[in-house]
Amino acid sequence: MITTTRADDAAIDARRLVMSFGSFHALDGLDLSVRRGEILGLVGPNGAGKTTFIRVVAGLLRPSGGQIHVLGGRPGVQVATRIGYMPQAPALYDDLPVVDNLVFFARLFGLSREQARRRAEEIVDIVALGPKARTLVRDLSGGMRQLASLGCSMVHDPKLLLLDEPTVGIDPVLRLDLWQHFADLNADGTTIVLTTHVIPEAERCDRIAMIGSGRVIALGTGDELRERAGRQNLDEAYIALRDAGRREGER
Amino acid sequence: MSWSRVTAIAGRIVRQFRHDRRTVALIIVVPLAVMALIGYLVGDSGKEPLPVAVVNLDEGGTSPVGAVNLGDAFVRSLRDQDSIEVRAFETGPGAEEAVRDGEVAGAIELPSDLSARLAAGEGVELTVAVTGTNPSLTGPVVDAVQTALRETATSIPGGEGAASGGVTIRTVSLEGVPGLTTIDYYAPVLVAVFTFFFTFLLTSVSFLRERASGTLDRLMASPVSRLDVELGYLLGFLGFAMLQTLIVLGYATFVLHVEIAGPLWLVLLVLVLLVIGSVNLGIPLSFYARNELQVVQFIPLVLLPQIFLGGLVWPVETLWTPLRWLSQAFPLTHATAILRDVMLAGAGLADVWPRLVALVAFDLATVALGVVVLRRQRA
Numbered sequence: 061m062i063t064t065t066r067a068d069d070a071a072i073d074a075r076r077l078v079m080s081f082g083s084f085h086a087l088d089g090l091d092l093s094v095r096r097g098e099i100l101g102l103v104g105p106n107g108a109g110k111t112t113f114i115r116v117v118a119g120l121l122r123p124s125g126g127q128i129h130v131l132g133g134r135p136g137v138q139v140a141t142r143i144g145y146m147p148q149a150p151a152l153y154d155d156l157p158v159v160d161n162l163v164f165f166a167r168l169f170g171l172s173r174e175q176a177r178r179r180a181e182e183i184v185d186i187v188a189l190g191p192k193a194r195t196l197v198r199d200l201s202g203g204m205r206q207l208a209s210l211g212c213s214m215v216h217d218p219k220l221l222l223l224d225e226p227t228v229g230i231d232p233v234l235r236l237d238l239w240q241h242f243a244d245l246n247a248d249g250t251t252i253v254l255t256t257h258v259i260p261e262a263e264r265c266d267r268i269a270m271i272g273s274g275r276v277i278a279l280g281t282g283d284e285l286r287e288r289a290g291r292q293n294l295d296e297a298y299i300a301l302r303d304a305g306r307r308e309g310e311r
Numbered sequence: 312m313s314w315s316r317v318t319a320i321a322g323r324i325v326r327q328f329r330h331d332r333r334t335v336a337l338i339i340v341v342p343l344a345v346m347a348l349i350g351y352l353v354g355d356s357g358k359e360p361l362p363v364a365v366v367n368l369d370e371g372g373t374s375p376v377g378a379v380n381l382g383d384a385f386v387r388s389l390r391d392q393d394s395i396e397v398r399a400f401e402t403g404p405g406a407e408e409a410v411r412d413g414e415v416a417g418a419i420e421l422p423s424d425l426s427a428r429l430a431a432g433e434g435v436e437l438t439v440a441v442t443g444t445n446p447s448l449t450g451p452v453v454d455a456v457q458t459a460l461r462e463t464a465t466s467i468p469g470g471e472g473a474a475s476g477g478v479t480i481r482t483v484s485l486e487g488v489p490g491l492t493t494i495d496y497y498a499p500v501l502v503a504v505f506t507f508f509f510t511f512l513l514t515s516v517s518f519l520r521e522r523a524s525g526t527l528d529r530l531m532a533s534p535v536s537r538l539d540v541e542l543g544y545l546l547g548f549l550g551f552a553m554l555q556t557l558i559v560l561g562y563a564t565f566v567l568h569v570e571i572a573g574p575l576w577l578v579l580l581v582l583v584l585l586v587i588g589s590v591n592l593g594i595p596l597s598f599y600a601r602n603e604l605q606v607v608q609f610i611p612l613v614l615l616p617q618i619f620l621g622g623l624v625w626p627v628e629t630l631w632t633p634l635r636w637l638s639q640a641f642p643l644t645h646a647t648a649i650l651r652d653v654m655l656a657g658a659g660l661a662d663v664w665p666r667l668v669a670l671v672a673f674d675l676a677t678v679a680l681g682v683v684v685l686r687r688q689r690a
Contacts, residue, residue, distance in 0.1 A: 118532040120689060137534045145532040151525030168533040212529065 071096045071131060071220050071251040072117055078125035079112050079274075086112040088274030089126065094253055096219075099246050101265035102255040103298065109274040110255040111148060114222050117253070118145040131220055141169060144218030148225045150209035154198035158189055158208045161197060162215050169216035176215075183211040186244075188237065203230045210238070214245065221245065223254035227261065239264050259294045268294070272302050333601060337608040345611060348619045351631075358629045360396035361451050364406035364418040365389060367399070372426030376468045381429055382421040384467045388459040389419075394629070395455045407440050410485055416628060417441040417452035435478050443484020444655040445648075446496045447626045456480055486656035488572040498569040499650035500623045503643055505559045506582050507589045508614055510552040514544065514593030515606050522597065527688060537685040541678055545590050552586040572657035581649045584670040588642045591677035595684040617643040645669045 072094035079087035087109050094100050102110045115121045116128060119135035133139045152161050159180045166176035184193040187207040192200060197208060206229065214221060223242075227235050242252055242264075254265070262268045263282045270277040270285065278285055278301045282294060289297035289304075328335050351357060369382025390397050398415060400406035406418035418440040422428075428435050439456055441449045460478055464471055471477075484491070521527045530540060560582070563569040571578060596613065600606045618624065620634055621644035627635055638644045645666040652658035660667075 115528075118528075120528055120531055137536070140532060140534040143532065145529065147525045147528050149525045151529050153526060154524070165529065165533065168530065168535050170534065 069096070070094055070129070071098075072253065073129040074113070074116075074126065075128075076126035077113070077116065077123050077128055079109075079116060079121060080124040085274050087116070087123070087126075090271075090275050092269055092276050092279070094251065095267075096251050097246070097249060098266040099242060099252045099254070099264070101262035101268045102253065102271050103257065103259045103262045103268055103294075104271035104277075105257060108271040110257075110271050111224055112274075113271070114145070114224050114253070114255060118143060118222055141216065142219040144213040144216065144221040146209055146213035146221070146223045146226055148228070150202075150205040152197045152205060152209055152212065155196065157194045157196055158200070158211070159184060159193045161208060161212055165212045166215040171216065179215055179217075183215055186214075186241065187211040203234050206230055207234070207238070210241070214250075219250060221250050221252045221254075223252065225255055225257075227256065227258070235261075259298055263294065270298050270301060272305070277301050277305050331601070334605060334608065337605065337612075341608060341611050345615055348616065352619055352625045355393060357631050358394070359631065359635070360392075360394060361448070361455075361626060361629050362398055362415045363389070363395045363452055363455065364400045364409050364415040365397050366401070366403050366406050366418065366420045368423040369421045369425040370423045370427070372424075372428075372430040374426075374430040374468070379426055379430065379467060381426040381463055381467060384463045385421065385425075385459050388462040388466075389455060391462075392455050392458060394451055407485055410440055410442060413442075416448040416626065419452075419456060429477055437478050437480050438483055439480055440483045440485055442656070443482075443487030443491070444496075444651040445622070445626070447622055447624055448628070449482060451626065451629070453480060453482060486652075488570060488655065488657055491570060491655060494563075494567050495570045495655060498563045498567070499654050500647050502556075502559050502563060502582070503585060503646040503650055504614070504618060504623070506552075506556045506585050507617075507643055507646070508610070509555045510548070510586050510589035511593050511596075511613060512606075512610070513552060513555075514548050514590045515597040515600070515609070516603060517548075518544065518594050518597040519600055519603065519606055522688075523602075531685075531689040537682045537689075538678075540685060541591065541594065541681045544594060545587060545678075548590045549583075549586060552590060553583065556582045556586060569654070571654045573653035573659060577653050577660060577663070578650060581646050581653070581667070581670065584667070584674060585642055585646045587674045588670065588677050591674065591681050594681040595677070598684045598687070617641040620644075621647060623647050639669065640673070642670055642673045645673075 070093045072092065074090055074092045077087050077090040078085060090109065090113060102113065104110055112121065116123050117130055117135060119137075119140055128135060131139050131142050153164070156164070162180035162183050163176045166179050167173065171179060184190050187210055189204060189207055189211065192204060197205060200208065206226065210223070210226060213223070227238055230238060242254070246252055256262055267279060267281055268285060269279045278288065280288065285297050285301065286292065286294065289300040291297040291300050365386055367382045367386050369380055371378060371380035371382075373379070386397060389395065398409070400409065400418070403418070403420045406415070406420065409415045410418050420438045420440070422435065425435055437456065439452060441452060443449070457480070521530070560578070564571060592613070596609055597606060600609060620630060620638040621627065621641045622638065623643065627638050627644065630638060649663045649666050652663055
């Protein structure tokens with residue numbers, strides 16, 4: 061018997077999702093259901109379609125085909141209030157202090173000036189940028205920018221957090237801190253979808269979706285995927301599952 | 312010096328252009344478009360004649376070679392010129408009325424004793440009435456008169472008196488306030504052009520940065536509406552743009568002593584409307600630029616057609632009809648026309664409101680264009 065999750069139950073429900081740019085299919089019939097309250101890691105090589113998927117969920121790209129539900133609705137302005145999006149490059153206003161960036165994005169999400177200011181102060185503490193709160197973004201190090209960018213994406217307390225390569229260019233110590241932040245947010249009930257091409261890092265996620273050529277190759281916990289592939293580490297499991305999928309496709 | 316490194320740098324620049332087709336296209340298209348426009352404007356072909364009122368009262372005279380009517384010869388010569396279209400009027404006041412109504416670019420009155428006085432070797436003063444607010448209209452009319460005088464002097468036996476020296480041309484300004492100087496005539500154009508140019512530059516580069524830095528993605532992933540973005544940009548830049556505008560206007564008024572004959576609030580209203588259109592135009596255009604270089608390349612494309620075709624230098628009235636229609640879509644056409652009327656002739660709201668409506672229409676159109684273009688940034 062096939063049980064289908066209703067779109068409302070899932071944080072993200074994508075069916076046969078296609079995103080074409082000319083003749084290139086960045087997403088090529090992607091099926092993926094993200095449960096509410098989980099941390100899901102999208103892993104795969106560059107160009108696999110991870111960022112495209114995130115941008116479709118964030119409402120920045122209109123899919124060429126298939127269906128997508130996000131928090132029970134179509135991506136767009138209505139659900140945008142409950143989504144936090146952290147783009148790949150730390151998209152911040154370089155000429156503004158960290159705290160002004162936070163206040164600005166908080167107000168775009170409907171917080172009043174006063175609420176936004178209070179929330180910004182909370183966020184700088186959460187992402188450990190307290191001492192740098194009044195520093196211009198252009199004077200921050202790369203890692204600190206990444207933290208400020210994360211802060212901007214969670215300033216409105218989103219139910220679903222989309223993080224595109226959040227740990228790229230971050231030193232190992234800061235990376236552990238970041239994962240701690242993700243765990244804390246998740247403990248508070250935030251669903252997190254993040255992309256990474258550092259596959260072992262994805263072990264920290266509840267589930268991993270292996271993406272290749274615009275589709276989900278495999279979905280499961282780290283242990284499940286290793287077991288299914290019969291490999292000791294996730295990198296090798298990825299390659300094994302990808303090749304198995306190709307052989308199946310050829311048959 | 313290392314020749315291999317020099318060639319490496321030079322080669323890299325050339326290769327980069329190969330992958331930036333739009334920049335290369337602009338490198339080729341912009342000068343071609345500009346030169347084609349200039350070629351058309353200074354050339355003789357493809358232009359509509361400028362209507363000019365002529366009142367010929369000359370009763371003829373007797374020269375050493377017999378009876379002559381230099382007035383008729385002068386009018387014939389005017390009619391032969393392609394650049395103007397002669398409209399005969401019976402009386403001087405009627406012709407001047409036509410100038411005031413904008414039906415003709417100027418009115419030429421030939422006195423009844425023109426031939427007689429010239430035949431007698433006396434000097435004659437020829438009156439050319441113009442609005443006096445638009446130098447682009449005065450020039451061609453005076454040129455045509457001078458050409459006609461020259462031809463009359465050389466082609467008609469006994470008409471030698473019409474040659475330079477015999478006839479002095481007196482231009483009478485019907486609408487401009489007295490005592491206008493060259494800087495007064497060009498001030499409306501300069502104020503309008505700089506207002507538009509500075510503002511356009513400010514917003515188009517800023518918006519390009521918003522897009523390139525990725526903050527626009529963040530904006531568009533939030534519940535902000537496209538109109539919010541448009542209006543937010545407008546409001547944010549309005550103050551800075553108006554500051555620049557007031558500096559230009561203030562310098563013109565206080566340092567260059569430019570005349571503002573009409574109401575100052577009307578001048579400011581025109582400039583605010585111009586700034587609004589310019590801010591809003593910067594947003595959609597920056598979408599078609601991939602980098603700052605391309606924004607700068609857009610400047611001549613946005614600015615020069617308006618300067619060339621908008622009646623700032625050459626008269627709109629003589630343009631090929633489709634180009635004249637096109638010029639009505641340009642904000643600078645209307646802004647300069649209003650500023651000329653208000654600053655030089657003391658016109659009021661009642662005189663210029665149709666052009667104000669045109670400016671408002673342009674502003675609304677650019678907001679709509681921006682909203683449409685922003686749609687491409689969001690699913």
